[in-house]
Amino acid sequence: MPLIDLANPSRFLALTGRILPWLAGATAILLAIGLYQSALAPDDYQQGATVKIMFIHVPNAWLSMFVWGVMSLAALGTLVWRHPLADVAAKAAAPIGAAFTFLALVTGSLWGRPMWGTYWEWDARLTSVLILFLMYLSLMALWRAVEDPSRAARAAAILTLVGAINIPIIKFSVDWWNTLHQPASVIRMGGPTLDKSFLWPLLVMAIAFSLLFITLHLAAMRNEILRRRVRSLQMMQASRTVFSSEQSASTKMGTA
């Protein structure tokens, strides 16, 4: 069971240290191909060149939900299996997910200004993604509020699972409330409605952004493990200082 093997942080560090350069390289290549293809993609007959915002916007929006899914799995790992790396994964994913959500919101509103005539509309999809962004931020605040990482992990895991209710609401908001945001056109019953000249760059960009997330996530997890090691070393050092000063004080008392 590889997941069990990865429970050892040193083994995880060794393995990811070997994988990360390859992942980063693949991400860079795919991003370059995707950007090149999106630049070559034809202008839409209605939207003009602004259709190209979609190649950035859609992968970010997908990932904003995907990252919460990853964090929910990690939360289950923390609460149910007590996997030692699960809370590291959950903590490292939160800022990255917040960044993806923020980018999805920003690119969406930049596209909305010429197309809908407004940067922001209180549409069901936009509102639910904004709630997702707020929940990412409150989760990060929760992580920062508690010093003890394992205690913070359990509190954050429960909040993550409660917040997971929002994900299907975001996904289906465009079907339940027929407002401004267009419904799904790639992952839907009866195949994608998108033209092939738009579909391929979009898929390449989606894979590239997913790889980007995995790369950033693994790197952030490594940082978090190292940060925790530094913290425990500092705690050990601090307690040793206190202990030795107490000891010297008691020996002085003894000689006096």
Place this chain on the structure above:
Amino acid sequence: MTALAALIRRDIRIALRVGGGALIGVLFFLTVTVLMPFAVGPDLALLSRLGPAILWLGALLASLLTLDRLFTADHEDGSLDLIVMSRTPLELACAAKALAHWLAAGLPLIIATPVLGLLLNLDGTATLAVAVTLLTGTPALTFTGMIGAALAVTMHRGGLLLAVLVLPLSIPVLIFGVAASQAAIVGPMSFGTPFSILCALSLVSFVIGPFAAAASLRHGLD
């Protein structure tokens, strides 16, 4: 069952006595509602249009203000540990505590609504609509807020975080509560659609709130 009834009775009694602070919520509700005309101007037509939203916002903030009391006092005097260790399932105990909290702090808000409606120039139907939606919606606020209160009590500086944790979760309740009251007053949507979603939100919170709160108490208090 008797243990839960005793817990509910005890919580209500504590909340209503000196230092309980349940009625502080009503006072806060009144103050927020009175502040609004100063902020938007004493235009009666505008106030009656904004009235349901103002009342809902006031009730949301007032219920947030008292949420901190749900577990902190019990945590300080140690009775929360007894509740966690007792034979009564913790989920049921949490549900009982939330119910008692709603009876002591939520119900007075709804009783105060007609009086505050007068101040905001709401007519009979509008006041009734706001009161009915608050009656269905505030339990959802209490039961989802309980998750935040349980998370907050397990960490030492939780009080600061409580609002940040709870407010995003309560946005759907606010949206459909105000939508249902507006639908009853001006239309064009039928009252039933948003109101049934509001009922569904309350029912979902009855299921999720106690379990999540009990889980966070169990994992957090050690």
